[in-house]
Amino acid sequence: MIKKCLFPAAGYGTRFLPATKSMPKEMMPIVNKPLIEFGVDEALEAGMTGMCIVTGRGKHSLMDHFDLNYELEHQISGTAKEDKLKDIRSIMESASFTFIRQREMKGLGHAILTGKQLVGDEPFAVVLADDMCVKDGADDGVLAQMVALYNQFRCSIVAVEEVPDEETHKYGVIKGEMIKDDIFRVDDMVEKPEPGTAPSNMAIIGRYILTPDIFDILEETAPGKGGEIQITDALLQQAKSGCVLAYKFKGKRFDCGSVPGYIEATNFVYDNMYEE
Ligand code: G1P
Numbered sequence: 001m002i003k004k005c006l007f008p009a010a011g012y013g014t015r016f017l018p019a020t021k022s023m024p025k026e027m028m029p030i031v032n033k034p035l036i037e038f039g040v041d042e043a044l045e046a047g048m049t050g051m052c053i054v055t056g057r058g059k060h061s062l063m064d065h066f067d068l069n070y071e072l073e074h075q076i077s078g079t080a081k082e083d084k085l086k087d088i089r090s091i092m093e094s095a096s097f098t099f100i101r102q103r104e105m106k107g108l109g110h111a112i113l114t115g116k117q118l119v120g121d122e123p124f125a126v127v128l129a130d131d132m133c134v135k136d137g138a139d140d141g142v143l144a145q146m147v148a149l150y151n152q153f154r155c156s157i158v159a160v161e162e163v164p165d166e167e168t169h170k171y172g173v174i175k176g177e178m179i180k181d182d183i184f185r186v187d188d189m190v191e192k193p194e195p196g197t198a199p200s201n202m203a204i205i206g207r208y209i210l211t212p213d214i215f216d217i218l219e220e221t222a223p224g225k226g227g228e229i230q231i232t233d234a235l236l237q238q239a240k241s242g243c244v245l246a247y248k249f250k251g252k253r254f255d256c257g258s259v260p261g262y263i264e265a266t267n268f269v270y271d272n273m274y275e276e
Helices: 035-045 060-065 070-076 080-094 108-114 142-153 165-170 213-220 231-241 259-272
Strands: 004-008 050-055 096-101 124-127 131-134 156-162 172-180 183-191 202-210 244-248 252-255
Touching: 004 035, 004 108, 035 050, 035 060, 035 080, 035 124, 035 131, 035 142, 050 060, 050 108, 060 096, 070 080, 108 213, 108 231, 124 142, 131 202, 131 259, 142 156, 142 202, 142 244, 156 172, 156 183, 156 231, 165 202, 172 244, 183 231, 202 244, 213 231, 231 244, 252 259
Parallel strands: 004 050, 004 124, 050 096, 156 244
Antiparallel strands: 124 202, 131 252, 156 202, 172 183, 172 202, 183 244
């Protein structure tokens, strides 16, 4: 069973400056709900109850969001507005939250390694909150689909999506052999390949299931693309010595780390999910 979900959330969110100067990018609202809460909802739906958040300096509001706010509770207790806290209260009752600080920004692989003390020696999920996923007709959320796959194959899994050739340089890109509908055994993966050199157009999006041996591999992983420790490089190592799967998920993903993706997600949520 996968019980824990790791949220690397130490990044600066420079594309949204000045909004993210003193506010974590994970707290940017999609209509009235912060991005990170969408990720937590998805993890809860997939049966995870331990939310492990890797934060950085100036990210206190992430912790406060998942804690009680006595003044507010007192103020709106018994009023109609109380209903607005229903969802977050239910999250707080269902999940536990632990936090660790990443002191230096040394890449996604380093952020995941920083979470080792919170995760321990068990398989876990990773959610990059700025990739926001919605079901859009699918029965389950992306993480729930990946957990079902993990229960079958018991190895690390990355979620992938086909992207246009001119966008492959923004992502980790996999190459693999299709072993079943929408499931690939990874034999190569490259972090942000130079234009025209990508091994395919299957881009990794911010959902992973990782087996805990990834931590030992990450300890040994040298800085790669951009001088950062890349989870993509560690996963390639794991794929070479064992098995890593790539899964073309059902549902819709918004790149909320970019302004157009953020606006698209906002419109989608307002039209399809928001209740007054
Ligand atoms: C990270 C990963 C990349 C992946 C992407 C998904 O990159 O390094 O492999 O494709 O997330 O969003 P970032 O977007 O943090 O630069």
